[in-house]
Amino acid sequence: MTGPLMAYAADQLKERFTVHELWKAEDKAAALAELKDRVRGVAGGGAHIKIDGALFDALPKLEVVSNFGVGYDNVDAAEAGRRGLIVTNTPDVLTDEVADLAIGLLLATVRQLPQVDRYLREGKWLAGAYPLTTSLRKRKIGIVGLGRIGKAVAHRLEAFGVEIAYHGRSRQADVAYRYYPSLVEMAQDVDTLVSVAPGGDSTYRIINAEVLEALGPNGIVVNVGRGTVIDEPALIKALQDKTILSAGLDVFEDEPRVPAELIALDHVVLLPHVGSASVHTREQMGQLLVDNLKSWFDGKGPLTPVVETPWKKA
């Protein structure tokens, strides 16, 4: 294990395997040298230790990396693929939970729910009603990354009667929403962006100053994918000078460190990366992490390999 995992998953791993807890070692290089010829699987989670070529070099007997989470930008999966290693993630089991959270965060941002709650607690209601807010009515929503979670968000949004468009590298065959190959062009036509795109080089800061400018003064950005997808300094500036209206963020570039400039802005809603963080869904994710490793070491192949390390049964 490269980082702490919930007991639900860790206990199952310890029942079946000999588990070494790398993040607890004070001298990680020495711990790795000692484990060199014994480690065949890695259970990864969070950003504690980068799972990359250097780790693969240190563990020559490694066969499989089972990642906790659908996003695996903490793993160099392309390098794993080149070396014939398998990487697995935890897709599908968290889709509905993250989509629910995205809708909650969107509504919280539009109707300022945390701010309104604070208003009541601070006794301000006694002096008068909370100022009127913006509305979800008549909003046009552009989804960045219409994958499993993006589609679940869109499906929920249909019930709200808002217009839906999306941007990604390719058109999705199974939906009728308007597709924009250009993110800037979509931002020009919508007033709300919901980002559910993965991290990594290809999405690094694609929601940049130009996109925020195109979104305009009524613009709202919601991000439940990865913090690196937004140019955070550009977002802060756009919020400070009112280039856009507001933002609802569950993910940040350098978690758990959130820029003080964002925290200082009262009109944004900030969550500590809780998209999938319910007991139910985290247990499902933990189970899939465990089941991938069990399946692999039972000789049955991985259950959910990532695209960079496809699996073909021999």
Ligand code: A2R
């Ligand atoms: O680009 P496409 O057509 O392959 O669509 C994928 C989109 N995507 C991108 N969109 C714009 N620019 C890119 N460079 C780019 N790379 C990928 O993101 C696809 O529609 C979507 C990802 O969907 P799934 O792979 O089905 O992932 P899922 O389960 O929806 O999770 C999305 C992300 C995770 O990677 C975590 O970062 C987070 O949500 O939890």
